[in-house]
Amino acid sequence: MSAVHPLLRAKRRKAALRNLAFLSPWIIGFSVFFVYPLLSTVYFSFMHYNGFNAPTWTGGKNWSYIFTQYPLFWPALRNTLWLVVVMVTLRVIFGLGIGMLITKIRTGAGLFRTAFYLPYLAPPVAATMAFVFLLNPGTGPVNNILGGIGLPTPGWFTDPHWSKPALTTLALWGIGDLMVIFMAALLDVPKEQYEAAELDGAGAWSRFRYVTLPNISPIVMFAVVTGVIQTMQYYTQPLVAGKVASGIIGNSGQQFEPGYPDKSTLTLPQLVYNLGFQRFDYGSACVVALVLFVLAMVFTALLMRRRNGFLAAED
Amino acid sequence: MSRLTKAAAVAAAAAISLLATACTGQNSSGATDDAGKDVTINFWHGWSAPNELKAINDNVARFEKLHPNIHVKVQGNITDDKINQALRAGGSKAPDVVSSFTTDNVGQFCSSGAFADLTPFLKKSDIDPAATFPKTMLEYTQYQGTRCSLPLLGDAYGLYYNKKEFAAAGISAPPKTMSELKADAVKLTKSTGSSYSQLGFMPDFHGYESTPGHLAAQWGVKYFDANGTSQTAKDPGFTAMFTWQQEMVKALGGFSKLEKYRNTFGDEFGAKNPLQTGQVAMGIDGEWRLGMARDAGMNDLGVAPFPVPDDQASTYGKGYVTGTIVGIANTSTKKNAAWELVKFMTTDTDAVVSFSNAIHNVPSTLAALKSPKLDQDPAFRTFIDIAENPNSTTTPASVNGGAYQVTLQDFGYDYESGKAKNLKSGLQGVDAQVDKDIAQAK
Numbered sequence: 121m122s123a124v125h126p127l128l129r130a131k132r133r134k135a136a137l138r139n140l141a142f143l144s145p146w147i148i149g150f151s152v153f154f155v156y157p158l159l160s161t162v163y164f165s166f167m168h169y170n171g172f173n174a175p176t177w178t179g180g181k182n183w184s185y186i187f188t189q190y191p192l193f194w195p196a197l198r199n200t201l202w203l204v205v206v207m208v209t210l211r212v213i214f215g216l217g218i219g220m221l222i223t224k225i226r227t228g229a230g231l232f233r234t235a236f237y238l239p240y241l242a243p244p245v246a247a248t249m250a251f252v253f254l255l256n257p258g259t260g261p262v263n264n265i266l267g268g269i270g271l272p273t274p275g276w277f278t279d280p281h282w283s284k285p286a287l288t289t290l291a292l293w294g295i296g297d298l299m300v301i302f303m304a305a306l307l308d309v310p311k312e313q314y315e316a317a318e319l320d321g322a323g324a325w326s327r328f329r330y331v332t333l334p335n336i337s338p339i340v341m342f343a344v345v346t347g348v349i350q351t352m353q354y355y356t357q358p359l360v361a362g363k364v365a366s367g368i369i370g371n372s373g374q375q376f377e378p379g380y381p382d383k384s385t386l387t388l389p390q391l392v393y394n395l396g397f398q399r400f401d402y403g404s405a406c407v408v409a410l411v412l413f414v415l416a417m418v419f420t421a422l423l424m425r426r427r428n429g430f431l432a433a434e435d
Numbered sequence: 436m437s438r439l440t441k442a443a444a445v446a447a448a449a450a451i452s453l454l455a456t457a458c459t460g461q462n463s464s465g466a467t468d469d470a471g472k473d474v475t476i477n478f479w480h481g482w483s484a485p486n487e488l489k490a491i492n493d494n495v496a497r498f499e500k501l502h503p504n505i506h507v508k509v510q511g512n513i514t515d516d517k518i519n520q521a522l523r524a525g526g527s528k529a530p531d532v533v534s535s536f537t538t539d540n541v542g543q544f545c546s547s548g549a550f551a552d553l554t555p556f557l558k559k560s561d562i563d564p565a566a567t568f569p570k571t572m573l574e575y576t577q578y579q580g581t582r583c584s585l586p587l588l589g590d591a592y593g594l595y596y597n598k599k600e601f602a603a604a605g606i607s608a609p610p611k612t613m614s615e616l617k618a619d620a621v622k623l624t625k626s627t628g629s630s631y632s633q634l635g636f637m638p639d640f641h642g643y644e645s646t647p648g649h650l651a652a653q654w655g656v657k658y659f660d661a662n663g664t665s666q667t668a669k670d671p672g673f674t675a676m677f678t679w680q681q682e683m684v685k686a687l688g689g690f691s692k693l694e695k696y697r698n699t700f701g702d703e704f705g706a707k708n709p710l711q712t713g714q715v716a717m718g719i720d721g722e723w724r725l726g727m728a729r730d731a732g733m734n735d736l737g738v739a740p741f742p743v744p745d746d747q748a749s750t751y752g753k754g755y756v757t758g759t760i761v762g763i764a765n766t767s768t769k770k771n772a773a774w775e776l777v778k779f780m781t782t783d784t785d786a787v788v789s790f791s792n793a794i795h796n797v798p799s800t801l802a803a804l805k806s807p808k809l810d811q812d813p814a815f816r817t818f819i820d821i822a823e824n825p826n827s828t829t830t831p832a833s834v835n836g837g838a839y840q841v842t843l844q845d846f847g848y849d850y851e852s853g854k855a856k857n858l859k860s861g862l863q864g865v866d867a868q869v870d871k872d873i874a875q876a877k
Contacts, residue, residue, distance in 0.1 A: 170876075171523050172547035181875070189871045258698030278698055367641055369703060374537045375837040377844060380641075382854070397516060399835040400543050401876055 158413070165406040171396075175403075182403040186411075190404065195383040196391050197411075199284065203354060203387065204419065207288045208347040212340065215298025220332075222299070223306045233303075240296025248360040251290045252277050277365035280384035287358055287385065298343055305339035306332070341423065348419045352412050355393070358385040375399070388412050466556070466770035474772045475506040479521070479530035481759075482794070483512040490793030494786050498779045505772050515540060522549045525766030531773040534587055534761040538575040538829070539837035541584055541760060546834050550583035550762035556774040557582070567782055569822055571756040571829045572799050578832040579663070585781040586799035588791055589758030590721045591821040592649055594741045595728075600633065600716040601737070609717075609739035611751050613653075613679050616717070616742040621686050623716040631688070631696050634709075636717045638683035639693050640847045643703045644720045647847040648840050651676045652755035652828045653743050658839060659831060665869035667843060668862035675744060677850055677858055690852055706731040722818035726795045738817045740824075753826035758799060797822045835876035839869040 124132075140147075165182055167175035186193050222232050239247065254260050255276035263273040276286040313331045322330065333340070358379070363369070366380035375398045379386025388408055396405030468474070482491055488511055495507045510530070515537065521529045522544075533550070544550040557564060564573055564582065572586035594616075596609050604623050610616040620635030640646055654672030659665060667673045684690050700714065701707020709715040710724065711733040719741055728736045740752045761781060763773045779786055787803035790796075792810045797818050803809065804823050821827055833839050846865045849855035 170543065170547050171519065172543075172549045185871075185875045189868075189875070191868060256698055258695060258700075278694070367643060367697070367700065367703060368646075370537075374539055375841045377841065377848070382848070382852075397519065399838050399872070399876060400519075400547070401835065404875065 161406045161409050161413075164402055165410055167403050169402040170400040171402055172400075178403065182401075182407050186404055186407045190391075190395075192378050192383065192386060192391055192394070193408070195379070196386045196388050199358075199379070199384065199386055200352065200354070200388045200415075202284055203287070204348055204351045206284070207291050208344060208351055210288060211291055211295060211298060211347055212343050214292050215295050215343065216302050216336075216340070218295060218299045219302030219306055223303055233299075236299050237296035240294045242294065244356045245360050247294065248290060248357045249364055251286070251293075252361055252364045255286055255289075275381075277361050277385075278381055280382040283361070283365075283381060283384040287361060290357060290361075298347075301339060301343065302336070305336040309335040345420050345423055348423070349416050352416045352419075353389055354387050355389040358387050359390055361385055466551075466774070468769045468771045470502075470771035470775050471504060473504045473506075474769055475508055476531040476767075476769050476772050476776060477508050477510065477529065478532040478534075478776060479510045479513040479518060480534040481511070481513050481515075481536050487794050490790055493793070494780060494790050495776075497786060498776055501779065502775055505775055507776060519549075522764055522766065525764075529766055530764055531767040531769050532761065532776050533764055534759055536759050537837070538757050538760055538832065539840070540832075541576060542578040542832035542834045543836055544762060545578035545581040545583035545832065548765050551765045551767070551770055553582050553585060553762065553774075553777070556763075556770075556778070560774075560778055562778070562782060567800055567802075569756070569799070569801060569804070569827075570825060571822075571827050572758060575757060575829045575832060576760050578834070584760040584762035585777060587759045587761040587781055588787070588794070588796035589756055589799045589822055590723070591797050591818040591827070592644065592652070592719055592721050592741060592755040593817055593821055594717060594739045595710050595720050595724055596717045596737050596739065597710070597713055597715075597735055598737045599735045600713065604716075609737060610742045611740075612742050612745045612748055614745050617679075617683055617686055620683065620717060624687055626688060629692060629695070630699075631692075631714075633713065634693075634696060634715050635687065636683065637693065637697060637709070637715050638680050638687065639690070639697055640680075640844060640851055641694075642697060642718070643700075643708075644718070647676070647843050648830050649719055649755045650680065653741055653747075653753070655747065655750065655753070655826060655828055663873070665839060665866040665873075667865050667869075668859060669866075673843075673862055674858060677847070677862075679744075680847075680851065684851060710736060722797055722815065723795060725812075725814050738814045740817065740821055750826040752820060753824045753828070754821040756797075756822055756827045756829050758797070833873065835872055838872050838876075842868050842872070 164175065166177065166179060168178045168181070169175035218236055222229055222236070225232065242250075255262050257263050257273060257275045257278055260276075263276075267273045274282040276282050309332055313335070314327055317327045317331050362378075362380040362385040363376060366377055368377060368380075370376050375394070378390065378394060388411065391408045392405045392412075395401045395408065478495070480491060482488055491511070492509060495509055499505065499507060513530075515535055518530070518533055518535060522533070545552075564585075568576075568586055569589075572589055576582065576584040576586050594609055600623055601607075601609075601619075604619075606619055606622065610619045616636065620638075623633065623635035625631060625633040637643075637645060651673060654676050656670050656672035656676070657666065658670075660669070684693060687693060696714075700709045701712065704727065708724075708727070708731075710718045710720065711728050711731045713735075724736070725738070728734075741754050743751050743753065761777055763770050763777060767773050780790075781787070782800060784800065784802045784806055785808070787798045787800050788806045788808045791798040791803065792808075795810070795815065798804050798806070798809060801823075804819055809819070830837070830840055843865050846855060846861050850858065850861055855861045
């Protein structure tokens with residue numbers, strides 16, 4: 121191995137420092153807003169910490185409490201996974217479908233685009249409350265219409281079997297974000313590829329499967345990965361829906377029923393709030409936060425691997 | 436490992452520990468400030484309605500007139516989340532005096548030292564709590580002997596009944612026992628197919644204030660034994676309450692039918708509360724309903740103490756009592772001055788009475804409860820009597836807030852819906868869970 125000339129070494133060091141200087145805004149932000157909170161969360165997950173007194177070491181007590189004694193953890197995990205699988209899938213399919221529809225229609229596209237995008241702009245709390253009132257099984261117009269035409273009238277947010285489908289309906293209503301992204305991706309697909317496929321006798325499904333999908337697959341992957349991460353953090357809508365539908369308001373600081381009805385709208389982020397800010401058990405809250413982090417990482421890694429395989433197959 | 440690597444590892448560990456513990460806050464104890472000097476203190480509270488803000492500000496103005504050297508900076512509409520954050524952070528902008536609408540977090544405030552122990556201050560001012568405050572209010576403002584808060588007005592729960600619907604059903608007086616309540620509720624219920632045109636009483640635990648905690652108070656239950664162990668399965672009151680509730684549900688048409696009807700109710704704190712619309716003829720509620728019903732133009736609501744179990748008929752007049760609490764932040768460096776404000780607001784009879792009259796909450800001192808200046812409205816007096824009743828009870832403070840109440844409620848929902856079949860084993864499960872949760876929080 122030949123020795124590196126001191127001048128070259130100095131030049132390399134200078135270049136490395138310059139690169140570091142350019143990267144420093146990101147490094148500082150990443151360290152302060154990601155690495156430090158993550159390390160703190162790991163640290164506190166092994167501590168008994170109530171937010172007021174200094175933390176004390178408890179070993180794996182918080183972990184064992186969450187997995188074996190805290191009755192809300194497993195229902196919340198099941199609900200979160202249900203929403204990740206069903207809600208994310210339906211949102212991607214629905215967003216893509218609406219995007220395709222609007223890129224195809226010749227007249228009134230602007231009107232439809234606006235109509236489908238506007239709900240996305242509604243504040244989550246207001247939108248959720250509106251949905252709870254619209255879907256109220258006793259007085260809501262939706263059930264009045266369904267009943268009027270002889271269809272079954274579900275309990276929606278008051279029925280544990282219907283509460284998650286009701287939340288999914290709310291998520292589909294606010295599909296505007298995905299619709300816009302898919303529209304941009306669909307408009308980017310080269311027209312010549314469709315023309316060539318048509319000349320080869322490809323039908324609508326074949327054109328979608330072999331032309332559209334490969335072209336927009338990075339966008340589909342983006343929609344799925346961000347959808348999974350967003351759904352892991354799903355907090356406001358299920359919390360508001362559960363509280364409004366239960367009818368119980370309570371005072372500030374009072375603990376409330378988790379995930380009405382029958383814990384069916386309980387998600388993992390709600391547990392972080394319940395444990396950390398209502399029960400003053402920051403250690404256990406950190407355990408749940410870490411479970412969320414690991415799940416999000418695993419889902420993302422699996423999806424990325426699947427996508428790489430998919431792209432390789434396409435190539 | 437090289438020395439440099441070791442040093443880096445130690446430095447990194449120290450840095451992580453330092454960063455991780457940086458937000459733990461500091462607890463100071465003892466009051467060394469001079470309350471006679473010119474000082475400004477911060478007072479945080481949760482009231483937000485214009486009449487409430489006027490009442491609290493008037494009280495503070497009276498205090499400042501009496502203590503010209505103590506200036507009070509008042510911050511209203513504060514939630515418990517903000518309070519907790521400020522109590523942890525401390526500093527000159529943090530509150531010195533804090534009030535909270537819920538009694539649930541007193542256990543946490545007292546056990547963690549977030550609120551200062553008020554016993555030395557009470558002794559210094561020659562105030563005997565037992566001779567000053569009602570028994571139940573004393574109970575919910577302390578935790579395991581540490582008195583870190585005092586009551587600042589209270590809430591009492593009683594029976595509201597629709598006088599017109601009573602007259603139409605030929606009922607001359609409100610029920611006094613649970614059997615009478617059940618009989619009257621059935622008599623007042625008018626079914627229309629799968630629903631009701633009028634319901635006598637909503638027994639479901641989601642029926643706004645008909646929660647397990649509020650109803651169980653009528654049986655005089657005790658949630659914990661002397662060792663702090665949960666005892667809902669051992670205390671016969673809980674079993675009796677759940678049994679009575681299930682009988683009521685069955686007698687009035689069953690859980691599904693009642694739940695379907697409940698979904699037609701308007702907002703609890705809105706004009707279309709079912710007691711105010713006449714959808715429900717009787718209900719359990721706090722004294723605040725009086726003003727709300729009148730504001731909604733409903734003048735046919737009568738009030739009475741909530742019925743008691745048949746075998747406790749002699750205790751008729753009792754009820755569930757709770758209220759607002761006030762304490763001094765342990766991070767405060769002006770505790771003596773803060774105490775002067777707390778003492779004035781919680782023990783000065785005129786201050787308590789005028790505040791009570793202004794916001795229609797139950798006064799929180801024995802002297803104020805007997806004051807001739809107190810609102811003489813007979814309906815309001817009913818709640819005063821409930822608050823004064825020696826048999827009235829409350830939900831005790833716990834180290835993890837109201838978690839034990841939520842656990843009991845959750846079981847109640849399962850039991851009333853038929854998901855949980857066995858009452859005894861269900862309550863044993865509640866006890867086991869409550870004990871686990873408390874052990875985890877300690």
